[in-house]
Amino acid sequence: MNKGSIGIGLMGLGVISGQVARVLKDKSEALAQQVGCPLILRKVKVLPADLSRPQVVALGSQLVTTDTDEFFNEPGIDIVVEAIGGEHPALQYLERALSSGRHVVTANKEVISKHGAELIALAQQNKVGLHYEASVGGGIPLIAPFQRDLVANELTGIYAILNGTTNYILTRMAKEGVDFGAALGQAQKLGYAEANPRDDIEGIDATYKLAILASLAFHSQVRPEDVYHEGISRLSSHDFRYARELGFAIKLLAIAKQYDNSIEARVHPVFIPEDSLLAKVDGVYNAILVEGDLIGRVLFFGQGAGPLPTSSAVIADIVSVAQDIVHGVGGRERWKLQPGKIIKPMSDIETRYYFRMNVADRYGVLAQITRVLGEHKISIASVIQKETDTSAKTAELIIMTHPSREKEVQQALKEMVQLEVVKRIDNFVRVEV
Amino acid sequence: MNKGSIGIGLMGLGVISGQVARVLKDKSEALAQQVGCPLILRKVKVLPADLSRPQVVALGSQLVTTDTDEFFNEPGIDIVVEAIGGEHPALQYLERALSSGRHVVTANKEVISKHGAELIALAQQNKVGLHYEASVGGGIPLIAPFQRDLVANELTGIYAILNGTTNYILTRMAKEGVDFGAALGQAQKLGYAEANPRDDIEGIDATYKLAILASLAFHSQVRPEDVYHEGISRLSSHDFRYARELGFAIKLLAIAKQYDNSIEARVHPVFIPEDSLLAKVDGVYNAILVEGDLIGRVLFFGQGAGPLPTSSAVIADIVSVAQDIVHGVGGRERWKLQPGKIIKPMSDIETRYYFRMNVADRYGVLAQITRVLGEHKISIASVIQKETDTSAKTAELIIMTHPSREKEVQQALKEMVQLEVVKRIDNFVRVEV
Numbered sequence: 001m002n003k004g005s006i007g008i009g010l011m012g013l014g015v016i017s018g019q020v021a022r023v024l025k026d027k028s029e030a031l032a033q034q035v036g037c038p039l040i041l042r043k044v045k046v047l048p049a050d051l052s053r054p055q056v057v058a059l060g061s062q063l064v065t066t067d068t069d070e071f072f073n074e075p076g077i078d079i080v081v082e083a084i085g086g087e088h089p090a091l092q093y094l095e096r097a098l099s100s101g102r103h104v105v106t107a108n109k110e111v112i113s114k115h116g117a118e119l120i121a122l123a124q125q126n127k128v129g130l131h132y133e134a135s136v137g138g139g140i141p142l143i144a145p146f147q148r149d150l151v152a153n154e155l156t157g158i159y160a161i162l163n164g165t166t167n168y169i170l171t172r173m174a175k176e177g178v179d180f181g182a183a184l185g186q187a188q189k190l191g192y193a194e195a196n197p198r199d200d201i202e203g204i205d206a207t208y209k210l211a212i213l214a215s216l217a218f219h220s221q222v223r224p225e226d227v228y229h230e231g232i233s234r235l236s237s238h239d240f241r242y243a244r245e246l247g248f249a250i251k252l253l254a255i256a257k258q259y260d261n262s263i264e265a266r267v268h269p270v271f272i273p274e275d276s277l278l279a280k281v282d283g284v285y286n287a288i289l290v291e292g293d294l295i296g297r298v299l300f301f302g303q304g305a306g307p308l309p310t311s312s313a314v315i316a317d318i319v320s321v322a323q324d325i326v327h328g329v330g331g332r333e334r335w336k337l338q339p340g341k342i343i344k345p346m347s348d349i350e351t352r353y354y355f356r357m358n359v360a361d362r363y364g365v366l367a368q369i370t371r372v373l374g375e376h377k378i379s380i381a382s383v384i385q386k387e388t389d390t391s392a393k394t395a396e397l398i399i400m401t402h403p404s405r406e407k408e409v410q411q412a413l414k415e416m417v418q419l420e421v422v423k424r425i426d427n428f429v430r431v432e433v
Numbered sequence: 434m435n436k437g438s439i440g441i442g443l444m445g446l447g448v449i450s451g452q453v454a455r456v457l458k459d460k461s462e463a464l465a466q467q468v469g470c471p472l473i474l475r476k477v478k479v480l481p482a483d484l485s486r487p488q489v490v491a492l493g494s495q496l497v498t499t500d501t502d503e504f505f506n507e508p509g510i511d512i513v514v515e516a517i518g519g520e521h522p523a524l525q526y527l528e529r530a531l532s533s534g535r536h537v538v539t540a541n542k543e544v545i546s547k548h549g550a551e552l553i554a555l556a557q558q559n560k561v562g563l564h565y566e567a568s569v570g571g572g573i574p575l576i577a578p579f580q581r582d583l584v585a586n587e588l589t590g591i592y593a594i595l596n597g598t599t600n601y602i603l604t605r606m607a608k609e610g611v612d613f614g615a616a617l618g619q620a621q622k623l624g625y626a627e628a629n630p631r632d633d634i635e636g637i638d639a640t641y642k643l644a645i646l647a648s649l650a651f652h653s654q655v656r657p658e659d660v661y662h663e664g665i666s667r668l669s670s671h672d673f674r675y676a677r678e679l680g681f682a683i684k685l686l687a688i689a690k691q692y693d694n695s696i697e698a699r700v701h702p703v704f705i706p707e708d709s710l711l712a713k714v715d716g717v718y719n720a721i722l723v724e725g726d727l728i729g730r731v732l733f734f735g736q737g738a739g740p741l742p743t744s745s746a747v748i749a750d751i752v753s754v755a756q757d758i759v760h761g762v763g764g765r766e767r768w769k770l771q772p773g774k775i776i777k778p779m780s781d782i783e784t785r786y787y788f789r790m791n792v793a794d795r796y797g798v799l800a801q802i803t804r805v806l807g808e809h810k811i812s813i814a815s816v817i818q819k820e821t822d823t824s825a826k827t828a829e830l831i832i833m834t835h836p837s838r839e840k841e842v843q844q845a846l847k848e849m850v851q852l853e854v855v856k857r858i859d860n861f862v863r864v865e866v
Contacts, residue, residue: 033769139728141582149574152748280713294745295572298735312727315585327762
């Protein structure tokens with residue numbers, strides 16, 4: 001196709017899309033050289049409340065509209081870039097864009113993780129491309145490597161720090177010994193955590209991202225509801241102290257594994273060996289470790305959020321689809337499903353565990369606890385008993401187990417808490433080695 | 434283009450290409466699904482000496498030839514995969530493949546770093562693709578991310594561990610305190626270093642790889658001769674001890690930086706802060722840190738060599754070019770030169786330095802040395818004096834400088850060694866922070 005230019009329509013004008021508009025303008029010459037023709041911003045759809053924003057005013061009124069129909073009726077738009085976020089109305093906009101034969105570039109992890117398969121099918125039907133590099137890991141190339149560069153591999157595992165907010169909080173807790181509330185407060189003050197931080201700290205944001213990566217890696221539709229998730233708010237400074245003593249760091253990991261015909265996907269805090277590379281990823285950074293039969297282990301690291309890194313991914317997608325348009329192959333398929341894999345229930349996973357509990361400080365306590373564990377085929381790797389409270393006659397007991405089944409562990413926890421000698425179970429954390 | 438199959442011709446049948454042939458066979462179904470049609474191995478060119486190798490025998494005699502003309506006259510070959518290595522005759526084979534309208538996939542770092550620009554031009558002329566993901570970093574996706582996913586960025590720096598052999602040797606020296614010769618011996622025993630390890634330990638292998646990455650990153654032809662290189666054999670256990678004391682690790686880094694209109698490229702040992710991610714890359718692994726205006730810093734990590742990871746990269750290239758062939762766009766250009774950048778001479782670089790020297794242990798020595806440094810505008814950041822040899826009346830003096838110019842440092846080194854109080858200069862290492 002010999003086109004004079006490629007037209008871009010931008011939906012939303014928050015920090016991300018504002019930055020995308022800026023790059024399209026500032027780097028127009030270099031981008032045109034990469035594509036083979038200029039990329040022209042044709043229309044920007046904003047909300048009425050956005051009209052007074054400086055970045056909207058700067059665009060000029062002829063480019064901006066609050067009218068969805070006017071946006072979609074603009075004939076010069078080849079690529080719709082969606083940076084609104086959230087499920088609705090973004091999903092409907094994406095459907096409308098694809099149905100009207102526009103290629104789509106989106107940064108929307110929620111829509112892609114929930115509706116990716118249907119949107120890809122709709123894109124195929126309309127012979128257009130659907131690109132979402134910016135939905136996971138900010139500026140770190142992930143979607144494209146998973147789709148293309150690792151294609152020769154049978155990928156077996158993903159171990160990833162996908163949420164910068166929680167990694168910042170865990171880093172502060174580990175380095176400064178502060179508790180969860182204080183670390184969250186610091187993160188909010190620095191703008192790393194939102195006023196309502198639930199999606200981050202409960203692992204929901206990481207769940208969306210893991211669902212996207214696992215779907216690509218395993219050629220199977222993994223939806224957010226297939227991913228078990230647990231947040232970081234139960235962790236205390238005690239856990240960090242024992243982790244360090246035992247040679248571990250604590251991270252909120254997104255883990256997905258592929259077996260012969262099943263997939264396991266979960267987001268929760270884990271103990272990982274302190275000398276592993278993931279343990280050394282501190283602050284707001286993301287890191288994604290991928291395991292495959294040929295590559296062994298490959299790790300990607302970088303800023304997982306922020307307008308600049310995210311704009312890098314959005315622009316890369318725009319350039320890629322624009323090059324495809326220039327070559328007349330904009331609608332090529334990039335992800336082939338291999339159906340037939342089932343999602344393993346969380347109760348069936350096997351891993352090691354760390355328990356921290358408050359017990360009576362007297363003879364025979366450990367015997368009672370190990371009896372319960374033994375009945376559930378949970379064998380103990382190591383035990384630490386500490387911090388005896390002499391007035392209350394209680395002690396803190398730490399148990400590390402050998403690989404055990406989640407179902408048995410959950411049952412054992414219920415039974416242990418019934419023991420008269422167990423005052424309370426303060427926490428349990430899964431361990432990956 | 435609606436093709437029934439894509440034909441592959443393989444040149445060489447060592448460990449890499451043997452593994453490529455194995456993956457093409459074992460994963461033929463999955464690869465055909467990705468491409469849209471089967472990939473068929475049509476011909477394998479080997480040397481007469483290879484004919485008795487088990488992997489050659491296993492292919493069957495009708496597939497194998499020792500005759501170059503027979504190989505190139507085979508009409509069913511769409512993609513030539515070159516895994517011979519070395520400059521000649523690989524270069525001539527690649528030229529012949531491209532000139533005869535075959536797409537090329539190669540793992541050959543030497544040919545691509547020395548002749549990449551000409552080969553790319555030849556590929557363009559013949560409307561075919563030239564792919565070389567496997568030439569740098571084994572199975573770590575690098576070429577494709579540099580060409581595509583980071584395209585929105587003005588890349589400013591590359592800091593990379595590109596040679597697993599030297600990183601293994603340096604890791605042993607750092608962890609076990611052994612000297613260079615012993616660590617090299619260990620590496621050779623384990624098969625990590627060749628009998629003639631010159632290309633690895635002198636930094637030549639890393640030079641080829643850096644030239645390829647810098648050319649892509651900066652859209653400018655950087656050739657091996659543009660890269661300053663220095664090996665690791667001068668490092669001693671003393672240097673590792675002082676590095677640790679000062680909070681640094683020692684790595685053989687490949688560094689390339691882009692300024693307004695100039696490029697700096699060099700491979701040599703460096704002190705890097707011990708808490709940096711690159712400092713934590715141990716053993717035979719590779720890691721590549723890229724800096725750009727939008728992404729900030731992104732790091733790629735993995736196995737930089739070996740038949741399995743390398744086959745992952747070769748197969749990814751084969752699939753990519755095969756998909757392009759199926760879509761009729763096999764010859765699309767993936768790298769656009771932006772001419773006009775010059776290579777900065779090594780004498781003009783600025784960095785911090787570590788000096789280790791043997792000096793007379795008496796009053797006024799430091800004054801003489803700092804006078805020389807001062808004359809060359811080299812200011813001192815810290816000094817350690819140690820290990821006094823009372824019988825010889827000498828001491829070991831360690832100086833860390835602030836950022837200084839290479840030219841001035843080299844001159845100061847020459848002048849210091851002339852001082853009567855300086856017995857010898859044992860080593861100097863550049864420092865990156």
